[in-house]
Amino acid sequence: MEYSFTKSQQLKNKPDESRLGFGRIFTDYMFTMEYKKGEGWHNAEIRPYAPFMLDPSASVLHYSQSVFEGLKAYRTADGGVNLFRARDNFKRLNTSCVRLSIPEIDADDALFALRELLRVEERWVPSAPDTTLYIRPTIIATDPFLGVHAAEQYLFFIILSPSGAYYPEGMAPVRIYVEDAFVRAVRGGVGFAKTGGNYAASIRAGDIAQENGFAQVLWLDGVEQRYVEEVGSMNMFFMVDGELWTPALNGSILPGITRDSVIRLANGFQIPVIEKKIDVNELFELGAQGRVREAFGTGTAAVISPVGWLQYRDRALTIADGKTGPIAQKLYDSLTGIQFGRQPDPYHWVETL
Numbered sequence: 001m002e003y004s005f006t007k008s009q010q011l012k013n014k015p016d017e018s019r020l021g022f023g024r025i026f027t028d029y030m031f032t033m034e035y036k037k038g039e040g041w042h043n044a045e046i047r048p049y050a051p052f053m054l055d056p057s058a059s060v061l062h063y064s065q066s067v068f069e070g071l072k073a074y075r076t077a078d079g080g081v082n083l084f085r086a087r088d089n090f091k092r093l094n095t096s097c098v099r100l101s102i103p104e105i106d107a108d109d110a111l112f113a114l115r116e117l118l119r120v121e122e123r124w125v126p127s128a129p130d131t132t133l134y135i136r137p138t139i140i141a142t143d144p145f146l147g148v149h150a151a152e153q154y155l156f157f158i159i160l161s162p163s164g165a166y167y168p169e170g171m172a173p174v175r176i177y178v179e180d181a182f183v184r185a186v187r188g189g190v191g192f193a194k195t196g197g198n199y200a201a202s203i204r205a206g207d208i209a210q211e212n213g214f215a216q217v218l219w220l221d222g223v224e225q226r227y228v229e230e231v232g233s234m235n236m237f238f239m240v241d242g243e244l245w246t247p248a249l250n251g252s253i254l255p256g257i258t259r260d261s262v263i264r265l266a267n268g269f270q271i272p273v274i275e276k277k278i279d280v281n282e283l284f285e286l287g288a289q290g291r292v293r294e295a296f297g298t299g300t301a302a303v304i305s306p307v308g309w310l311q312y313r314d315r316a317l318t319i320a321d322g323k324t325g326p327i328a329q330k331l332y333d334s335l336t337g338i339q340f341g342r343q344p345d346p347y348h349w350v351e352t353l
């Protein structure tokens with residue numbers, strides 16, 4: 001793929017790596033590529049990070065025709081840079097594209113573009129403990145048209161953000177509220193796609209939960225409001241009677257790449273993994289009997305985040321005494337060990353820059 005490069009007039013100062021937070025700081029450059037019906041994807045550029053000019057009628061601003069991904073670049077001990085399962089992110093981006101009637105991108109081109117951008121921006125991959133360069137590929141519909149139709153013009157861009165932990169708690173267990181009023185996704189909807197609207201629809205519930213002292217909500221299925229689905233930013237796992245349970249992918253849950261990695265790591269540790277429908281009432285009953293030994297969420301941004309407390313209506317469940325359980329810790333150590341190149345990578349998930 002051919003692309004043009006526009007040099008920035010002035011590079012930014014790098015931030016204090018001990019105070020990065022998540023997704024607030026952006027690097028000097030971004031990758032952009034345009035799509036036009038009849039022309040396909042064209043005009044690939046690496047250019048200075050800057051605001052876009054968008055027509056106020058751009059369809060993404062009205063009808064949310066957009067998809068995105070989240071992945072990370074990791075600084076290794078020898079000063080190198082690792083990427084983790086990046087091709088899987090671009091494959092999933094295309095799955096989301098199909099659902100949102102957005103033209104797919106060539107995954108090889110996208111990966112090439114990302115690697116070129118990262119070469120330019122290598123100095124931005126942080127090295128402080130638990131920090132990474134968070135990567136956000138996104139496609140938006142840019143047609144200046146108010147009809148509700150698939151757009152004929154799109155913009156694909158990749159931006160980079162040096163980041164620390166997603167939750168201010170870091171790896172410390174979080175409090176999660178089981179949402180029984182709002183729903184996130186329904187059968188036949190867009191729950192499995194990584195599209196902005198899923199997140200917009202979750203914000204109100206998240207706000208209320210936060211006002212009540214919870215970090216996030218755990219969504220139940222949109223039909224019966226009975227089966228555990230996901231926490232918008234993470235897939236969920238529960239250690240029950242020596243088995244690792246996670247909600248089966250059903251079309252309304254994001255098929256997390258970290259979820260898949262955790263399943264494979266757990267299998268490698270001989271931990272039986274059960275993908276199934278998890279009834280929230282059963283979960284709380286098992287919890288009351290002390291049989292839910294651990295709960296944790298998985299996601300690119302969240303990595304592995306232990307859940308210490310769950311609240312469902314008037315029922316409260318404390319899990320692992322509100323501490324990080326041994327399985328969550330082992331999976332976290334193993335996953336991040338592979339990502340940061342501290343451990344061998346038997347699954348061939350990592351590529352170097």
Ligand code: COI
Pocket residue numbers: 069070071199232233234299300301302
């Ligand atoms: C990620 O984990 O990368 C996500 O995209 C979740 C998020 C909305 C921060």
